[in-house]
Amino acid sequence: MADNQSEKTERYRAPALDKGLDILELLSVQAGGMTRAEIVKAMDRSPSEIYRMLERLVARNYVARSLEGDRYALTTKLFVLGNRHPPVRRLITQVQPLMDIFALEARQSCHLVIEDHGIALVVAQAHCPANWEFGVRAGAEIDLLGTGSGQVLLAFQSMPARELLISRWQGTDKIARLEQMEPQLSSYRKNGHRVGDSQQIRGIVDITVPILSPRGFVIAVLTCPYMERLEEPGQPGIDQALALLKDAANRLSLR
Incomplete structure (x- = not known):
């Protein structure tokens, strides 16, 4: 059963979605937010991949950029969705x-x-x-x-x-x-x-x-x-x- 589950997981991979979810999960345990460079290092991804995904998450209000523009943190949107x-x-x-x-x-x-x-x-x-x-x-x-x-x-x-x-x-x-x-x-x-x-x-x-x-x-x-x-x-x-x-x-x- 474990092998079948692994095959299904591999068959239905969605790399872009996985990257977005990985960012959300990473930021969820960082009370003070993270810089883009810190996210790139933690996820071992290319800067361009992370930049594009962060911009989409910011645009959809799942992630907020600090006023200085160098740190990213979760908004309350996921909390609101969960409580709906x-x-x-x-x-x-x-x-x-x-x-x-x-x-x-x-x-x-x-x-x-x-x-x-x-x-x-x-x-x-x-x-x-x-x-x-x-x-x-x-x-x-x-x-x-x-x-x-x-x-x-x-x-x-x-x-x-x-x-x-x-x-x-x-x-x-x-x-x-x-x-x-x-x-x-x-x-x-x-x-x-x-x-x-x-x-x-x-x-x-x-x-x-x-x-x-x-x-x-x-x-x-x-x-x-x-x-x-x-x-x-x-x-x-x-x-x-x-x-x-x-x-x-x-x-x-x-x-």
Whole structure:
């Protein structure tokens, strides 16, 4: 299957489009933008190729040139286009008010995560009203296998969604890792949630619950990166935060 996929990829190559996408992806991780010379060096392309492509991206407002004319950076156009996507926009519209209520009552931040082409994508966040919080920014791409959010997305997947994911992961070690993780995923399905130490930040306890379709499959997950603030001894505990987050998810689930 991996060979067939490689053949298809080679057959339908569009070099000009690939160059444009490569530039967008490169600029997306450069907060201060890049000069044309830096882009040429990073992409190992000829200056004339990069110049033509940059001019088209500037003309279409995907990339902006600095006032001095020597640096290029992404505009907000891709962000705007992404947020026009109707299913995601409708989901955020429904979820955001309940996330805000949770953040107020639990005094913790929370974020909404969906699965998108083999990654977990944070699409919305609610900020804690307290002085201190830990949060994950909207737009962040996080690992499906190595985060609480990703693991709950995997635990409540439908079989067609799982098969599609496996096809995307052909040729990687992720399939074996997924198989090894199945006992954990089964326990999350049984409990209806995951509560466990963050696999990224020491001292954070991730609380994750699924938002489910009528057939019981995951649409998205809500995650609270729970942090205990020493200056608020009366703050809701983990069990209370879990109950509040489950209440929000149950109100959003289509069961």
